[in-house]
Each structure stands twice: as structure tokens, then as C-alpha cells.
Amino acid sequence: MSSSVVTRFPPSPTGFLHIGGARTALFNWAFAKHHGGIMLLRIEDTDRGRSTKQAVDAIFEGLEWLGLDWSGEPVFQHRRAGRHVEIAEQLLREGAAYRCTCAPGDIEAMRQRARAAGRPQHYDGTCRNRPQSAAAGPYVVRFKAPQTGETVICDRVQGDVAIANEQLDDLVILRSDATPTYMLSVVVDDHDMGITHVIRGDDHMTNTARQILIYRALGWALPVFAHIPLIHGPDGAKLSKRHGALSLTAYRDMGFVPEAMRNYLARLGWSHGDDEIFSTEQFVRWFDLDGVGRSPARFDMARLENLNAHYLRCMDDRELLERLAAHLPVTDFATGWPSRLSLDLKQRLVAAMPALKERAKTLSDLARTLEFVFASRPLKLDDKAQTLLTADARAMLGETADKLERIEVWERAAIEAALRDLAAASGLKLGRIAQPLRAALTGTTVSPGIFDVLYILQRDEAIARIRDQTTA
RNA sequence: GCCCCGUUCGUCUAGUGGUCCAGGACGCCGCCCUCUCACGGCGGAAACAGGGGUUCGAGUCCCCUACGGGGUGCCA
Numbered sequence: 381m382s383s384s385v386v387t388r389f390p391p392s393p394t395g396f397l398h399i400g401g402a403r404t405a406l407f408n409w410a411f412a413k414h415h416g417g418i419m420l421l422r423i424e425d426t427d428r429g430r431s432t433k434q435a436v437d438a439i440f441e442g443l444e445w446l447g448l449d450w451s452g453e454p455v456f457q458h459r460r461a462g463r464h465v466e467i468a469e470q471l472l473r474e475g476a477a478y479r480c481t482c483a484p485g486d487i488e489a490m491r492q493r494a495r496a497a498g499r500p501q502h503y504d505g506t507c508r509n510r511p512q513s514a515a516a517g518p519y520v521v522r523f524k525a526p527q528t529g530e531t532v533i534c535d536r537v538q539g540d541v542a543i544a545n546e547q548l549d550d551l552v553i554l555r556s557d558a559t560p561t562y563m564l565s566v567v568v569d570d571h572d573m574g575i576t577h578v579i580r581g582d583d584h585m586t587n588t589a590r591q592i593l594i595y596r597a598l599g600w601a602l603p604v605f606a607h608i609p610l611i612h613g614p615d616g617a618k619l620s621k622r623h624g625a626l627s628l629t630a631y632r633d634m635g636f637v638p639e640a641m642r643n644y645l646a647r648l649g650w651s652h653g654d655d656e657i658f659s660t661e662q663f664v665r666w667f668d669l670d671g672v673g674r675s676p677a678r679f680d681m682a683r684l685e686n687l688n689a690h691y692l693r694c695m696d697d698r699e700l701l702e703r704l705a706a707h708l709p710v711t712d713f714a715t716g717w718p719s720r721l722s723l724d725l726k727q728r729l730v731a732a733m734p735a736l737k738e739r740a741k742t743l744s745d746l747a748r749t750l751e752f753v754f755a756s757r758p759l760k761l762d763d764k765a766q767t768l769l770t771a772d773a774r775a776m777l778g779e780t781a782d783k784l785e786r787i788e789v790w791e792r793a794a795i796e797a798a799l800r801d802l803a804a805a806s807g808l809k810l811g812r813i814a815q816p817l818r819a820a821l822t823g824t825t826v827s828p829g830i831f832d833v834l835y836i837l838q839r840d841e842a843i844a845r846i847r848d849q850t851t852a
Numbered sequence: 853g854c855c856c857c858g859u860u861c862g863u864c865u866a867g868u869g870g871u872c873c874a875g876g877a878c879g880c881c882g883c884c885c886u887c888u889c890a891c892g893g894c895g896g897a898a899a900c901a902g903g904g905g906u907u908c909g910a911g912u913c914c915c916c917u918a919c920g921g922g923g924u925g926c927c928a
Contacts, residue, residue, distance in 0.1 A: 392928045427927055484926075491924090500854045501924065520926055538857070547855050547924080555926040562928045585856060586923050609858080609921090616920065644864095647877090651865055654876045673865080675858050676921065683864065683878045693891080739890040749889090799887085814887030826889045 385417025386576045389443075389450065390457075390566070392424040393435035396627030397442035399679060400581065400611045400619045403645040407608060408579045409448045410646070410667040418451035420573055425458045426565050442628035447638050447660070455573065457565050464560035467568050467598070468521050468553050476597040477553060479519040480507035502549030521554035523564075523594060531589045536606040536669040538582065543589040551590055563587065567594045575603050579669075582607035583618070606669050609649050609676040616678060631684075633710045635742030637695075637703065640688035648677040657690060689741040697733035700746075701726060707743040714747050717754045725753070725836075731792075732832045739828065752822035753836055758848040765819035773816035774850050776806075780817060781846040790839045796831045820849040 387408040391401055405419075412419040423439070425431035443450075471477035482503070491501040508524065526545045533541045553564035560568075570578060578588075585607055595602050611619050619625040631641060642660050650673070652658075652666045692700065705721055708714045721729070729736070729750070740746035761769070769777075783802050787794050799817075803810045814830045821833050821842060834842050 390928085394928075424928060430927070480926095487926095495853050495924095498853060502854095541856070543856070549924090552926050557926080559926085561926070566928085581922090582857065583922055584928090587928090589856095607857090612921075614863085618921070647864065649864090654866060656864090656877050673858095677864060680863050680878075686878055689891095735891095738892090803887095809887085811887045818888065824888090828889085830887055 384576075385412050385415040386420065386574050387412045387417065387579055388420040388422050388570070388573065388575050389448075390422040390424045390580075391439050392427065392430075393432060393439060394427065394430040395435055396438045396629070398619060398625040398627055399631075399645070400625070402442060402446055402628050402641075403611060403648055404579065404581060404608065405443060405448050406446070406642060406645050407650070407667070407672075408577075409450075410664050411577065411579060411669065413664045414667050417576070419448075420452060420575070421450040421454040422569060422573070423454055423456050424562065424565070425456060426461070426560060426562055428458060428559070431458075438627065438629065445632050445638055446628060446641060455569065457569060458559075460565070460569060460572075461560055463572070464565050464568050465554065465558065468560060468564060471523065471553070471597060472521060474597075475524070477521050477523050478508055478510075478550075479512055480522045480550075480552075481517055481519045482506055500547050500549070502547075505550055508550060518556045520552045520556050522550040523553050523590075523597070525550050525590070525593050531592055533585070533588050533592065533605060535588075536577075536604055537609075537672045537674060538585070538607050541585065543586060545593075547586070548590050548593065553594075563590060564594065567591050567598070567600075570603060571595070571598075571600050577604045577606065579606045579608060581610050583610060606672070608672055609674055611648055612676050612678045614678055614680070619679065635707055635711075635744035635746070636684065636688050637691050637743070640684065640691040643691070644684045644687050648679075649673050657687065685741040692737050692740055692743070692746070695737070697730045697737075700733060700737060701730050704743055704746055708747060711744055711747045713751065714754075728836050728838075732828070732836050735829050735832045749828055752824070752827060752833065755823060757841075757845060759820070759823040759845060761819060761823045762825075764825045765823055768816050768819045768825065769849060773819075776808075776813060777816055777820055777846050778850045779806075780813060781843050781850065784834070784839065784843055784846075787839070790835070792831050792835045795834045799831070817846070820846050 389405040389408050391397060391405075397405075409419045411417075421443075423431075423436055425436075468477060472479075480503075486506075487503055490504045490506075494504065495501040503522070505527075507522070525548050528545055530542045530544045531548070533543070535541055551563050552561050554560055569575075588605055588607070592602060613619050613625065628641070632638075639660065642663070643657060646658075646663050646667070647656065650667065650671050652671055655666075658666070695703075705726075708717060709719075736749055737746060739749055780799070780802060783798050784795070787798050799813060800810060803813050815825065818827050818830055818833065819825060821827075821830075821837060827833055828836075837845070
């Protein structure tokens, strides 16, 4: 089994997990599953100052919600610092790295000079050939990168990409406080963890070239690289926190469902012919690097909403109600609602769910269509509802209430029959009765089907709401 | 500045030299259905960035330009 696939998802806990990171995780996860391998999770917290416990928890929470699991315990990169330093020292001993005592200000100056001269703005290698014994004062350890030739990245998505080595300067692998940097840590960890495939955003492209150099210096075998295009915001710029990117859990709280998010993310930068809607199982079966494109995709809320609506409509009614109930606590307009729905109400909602769910794009939408259920009498009517209730309409409401009172069993078919009967008897189109009724029952002119509204409300409450308007 | 990558309808994409006067999906528009809003059905507008090559033939291959993105850190 030594040849089986091992991928990893390596978020840095400096903020929440956003759509871009989630998609990278999804691809790594699907790729591993597709090939019968595993995905490992590594928390890249070598930047101690910016890493937080909250961010780590947020990442776990996001992955869990999306339904992505990993093998074994998460690896916290900073705990492996000893190992990283050991490798740095090995590199130092072998002459593949050196101590650099250049001051930050000097380095900044040489960057400016290089840029002005039309050269890549890099560290110029001042300490590279200085006798190491002469090193005094604080120092960083730099990797001694080849200065000529080129490094070719054989990428499963990007193809062969050649980067001239002069573009790659001697990067820092150990900071002046002796802690390892990202560039060293990833290489050592990917190697030690037995990673076979590195699937990451293409913003890592040049990093990969530098990392390949480190692999070579260490004599380690390279993993397979696959750089996937980034997800951009609606404006075309890279998705980032300060750019309005939202956390995965923010989408959860807006009422999106993980199966829809997975489907949506899967189709961003990857395709399988004309297939648009597919299960996660199907996705895993289909997913491979060949289907990944090379151009960035923009995040499109409308598309996500459409998929979410689809998954809501296909969902089992009981399951959907459970998810709705779980979602209510984070729904801002539902704060005054009962913390637990009564069993009786749940039963009615499940029965009405087929009609309710087809008008909702999100769980929040679904909750909103139920606002009328929890309104308290006498209802406050909005303007449009108000104008609907003319004297004639109120008179008709009285007749309607009378008719409804005579219904024997309060169920949807009987309610519908009664109302259609009433309409036919008075020679009116159903709408002439339904609209005023809707206004009286919900206080608005838009709601689920009127028969469902009546059914959900139950006879006593419905008739009371109607009478409120006839006597007003 | 230097380097890398990208560019098919508004958006996600199909397309791997002929089957493409470019297909699907979302969105948009119209009609139908209809108790409102939706759902659903039907129909419509909508794209190969530009210019040079290669070839009998190019959305598909090559070059240039433009535009977009990414990188260029003792961040990851």
C-alpha cells in the first residue's frame, strides 16, 4: 500500500476557512477518496503571532460542516519545529545553507536597487560566500539556491512550468529567533508525512519552484504537484478576507446546506462534461486532476442559491424540517419564535413541506415563509394587505369564516373543496377570495398557498384571524 | 519593475484540427400554468479578447499585443 495516494489540507489558522480554502480541501479530499487513499490535515501555525486557537476551531468547524474528514490526528506544524531546525542544521552542515547577518533595512535597500535596475527584487546573496565563522550578531539561515539554470515544475494541472533560478533568491528557512519558516516546514512535513500529491492554489506556483530546490538539496523524492486556479470574487480579484470573502460557516448561517455547497464548489474549476448536479459520491467517482481547468472562476451567489434550492426541494420532508429547526437559532428574524416547535406543529409542517420548500432558496427563506405562523393576533397588516381589505372583501371574509367553520375534518383537501365551493357559489374567481383571506391570515399579500396556510394555522387560529378583520 | 499563469455567452463551463453559422447550466427577458410569491413547462437574447502565422481546414497549434490574475516577506 506504499504507493497509495496521500494528500493533505494545510490551512494556516490566521482566520476563518473561506470558500477558496474549502474548495482546495474538497479537491484534496475527493482526489484521495477517488484513488482509495487518505487526506491528512496539517495546521500550518509556524507564524505563532498570527495563529489563534479560535481560527483552528473555525477550520475544524468549517470542514466538519462541509462533510470533509481526514485521517488521523491533525498535525500542528509548530510542534514539529525541532525536526525542521534539525533539517536546517543539516543543510547548514552540508553547505546548502548559510547564516545571513544582513539587516532588514539593508535587504530592503538591495531590493529597491534591483528593481530599479530591472532585475528581480531579491536578496543579493551578500552573506552567501562570507566565511561562516565571521558571522556575528543576530542572523537568519538562508537556503543556498542555485543562481543559474531553471527549475521545472511538472504540474498535473499547469503542465510543465519553467522558472529561471535567478528569479528565486536565497530564501530564509530559519528566522533570527531560530524558528523555521513556512518554506522549510512544508517540505519537511510533506516528506515526513508521506504526502504523494500536493494539490493547492496556484498562488503557490513560485513557492513550489523554491521547494523543489529544497527537496533536491535534501535528496528527497518529489510529490506530484497540482496547482489549481484560485477562486475570485465577483469583481475578479482573489478572494480574501479583507475583500469581503466570507467564512464557510457564514454560508451555513445564511441557510445553505452542505450538499449544495459541495456541488457548487466542485464545479468551480472542475467539470465533467455537461454534468451540473451530482451527488458527492458521484463527484468522488468522477473527480480527477484531468478535469481541472487552468483559469480562475468567480464566485457566483446566484448559482449557489440555485443549487441550494434544488437540494432543499429534493430533501426528505422530515429531514428538511429538522435542519430548519436547527437553523432557527441563527435566523435573526426568528428570535421571538418558540425555541422548540411543538410536535403537533411539526407534523403539520412536514405535511405542508412539499408546498413550502419549493419557494425557498435557503433555510432562511424557508423560515421566512413561516413567519405568519408565529405572528400574534391581532395581526399587523402591511399596506398592500390593508388596501386589499375593502368593505366587500371583509364581507366575503365573514362568509368564508362561516364556511370554514362547517368543515368536518381540518385537512388540506377539505379546505380546498370548501373554498372552491364558496367561490363557485358566489360566481367569483378563487383569487377574489384567496387574496383577502391571505391578507387576513398572514398580514401580507405573499405567502404559501392559501390552503396550506389555513391548514398549518389550524381552524381556531385561522378563523380568529379572519374574524379580527371582519369586525375591524 | 521582474517572473509565472490565464482569456469561449453577465457567470460556471462543454469543446483536445473538420461532426461548432459553438452545446449545457445559472442568471436575464417573454409566454403558459396559477389563489399571491414561487415551482414547473415552452421560447428568446447572449460568447470563441485583438492581430499575425501554420494548415486544404483553427475556438482548438505557434507568435505578438491587450486585458485580467498570481507571485516577488524573518506570512502561509
